[in-house]
Amino acid sequence: MTIIGIDLGTTNSLVSCWINGESVIIPNALGNRLTPSVVSVDENGEIVVGEVAKERLITHPGKTASVFKRYMGTSKAFSLGTYRFLPEELSAFILKSLKADAEAYLGKEITEAVISVPAYFNDAQRRATKRAGQLAGLKVERLLSEPTAAAIAYGLHQQEPETKFLIFDLGGGTFDVSILELFDGIMEVKSVAGDNFLGGEDFTGLLASLFLSHHQMEQSELSGKVQMALWKQAELCKQALSTGRDCTMTLQFEDGVKEISIDRARFEQLAKPLLARLQKPVERALRDAAVKLGELDAIILVGGATRMPVIFSFTGKLFGRLPANSLHPDEAVAIGVGIQAAMKERHEDLEEIILTDVCPYTLGTSISKSLGNGRYESGIFDPIIERNTVVPVSRVRRYNTLIDNQTAIAVDTYQGESRLVENNILLGELTINVPPAPAGLQSIDVRYTYDINGILEVEVSSVETGEKKVAIIQEKETGLSLEEIAERFKELEAIKVHPRERLENRLLLARGERLYEESLAEQRQVIVDAMVRFEDKLKKQDMREIKQEAEKLKRVLDQIEEFLRLW
């Protein structure tokens, strides 16, 4: 049975598989290695995913969702026309599409995947990722941290027996730093740190904000479509600054065109606060791993946003050496997760690398401390598993009753680094009964078990009665229960997904619509003419003629795109 590897990214997703002794990225129906993590509902109520959906971000923002990975594990619902989807359901559509691509490429049904997640993803986010797999009809027994995946990809590439890596992973929406050591076939994660709310999109945001402030405009004044168009321009400008020295952002308004020019020096200046935020997790990861900068053998940049020269020079300065870049920053994670999937399949041509991982944040419970005279200070965080402890790990701590004749003890579980629980994230609550007795005489044992997939189980037992609550944490997340998943699976199955075979034509039409909205006057006429001709051929269903007309339309759209870029 073939297991695929999936890099479910904020901006783009990739699918890989072990073929002829190597991890290969599988192209999607349009022949591309990256599938944009965008989902849209079209006028027929069909789901479109990837490139076509990305085109619709501008033309149909109310029916299109992107960047939903940031909200995995939360109850934030995305409205797409008349549908409402949770982030895990939107992710399921992406996974389904990648599964279909893999099936078409490999010529067989695929039912299992290893999916990568940011090292910093918490329990709720990881569970949501697994549920997304289930909703897509994929068994997901193994989640793999993205930096570990990248290190595996590099580790196999370099074939050095011993290496200490620092993985600097700046994606669209998240930032992860990990320190790993490969030693005697064991890939050990030494530490991880990061920021779940920092990524390439924040750099795009800088340019969008600059545009608005330059023209003394507020984002709230703009329609959804104009906001999307502004974001797109900012994104194009950011990418242009990765290769050129300056660029002009142009946006069409009803009362005319507004623009702003920016060069790299200005962008670097603007980016300083974000760069400062990048430095902190790097320092923390080094400190937690007790590794000095000079001991690192390789600095590896991963994630699309590391293509920005400002990141290359920032990391160069920070580490005092140039980062490695022999693998494509967009593909390293997918290659690694493909290798891991193959290891899970136990491929003979692949020696298993034993993975150790760490728990990325401290897990603990809430306690009260006596202040004397019957007074207590409550809400104090008591760590049970400290951050960067190697997993799997199981730790137990004993707690006593606080007041006379107390009949129950509430055990809350928090994740975070603050001394006070109110500043940490509440993961779950549990209560266990204890026999009445004077204060301090009844005890409970609280055991936290954190497994290799980053899933936490809490077990609480009364020392005297032996009563146990083997607690699957009642998570605060409002994700789906098992029954709901089964139910929702059926519902999602019933929603039609646009057929893979016709995606190319669909993409042309979506792109035509977007360019029509972005252009004016004569260009619009040219687009309309070409699209009408193409739609006419589509109706007649003569494949040869459709192909010819599609090529013509593509040439027209390429020209318009080029015209808009230069303008």
Ligand code: AMP
């Ligand atoms: P990922 O989540 O790894 O796919 O990274 C996506 C992020 O990389 C997005 O914020 C993109 O804007 C950014 N990105 C992709 N290509 C470039 C580029 N050439 N220059 C700057 N940023 C880029």
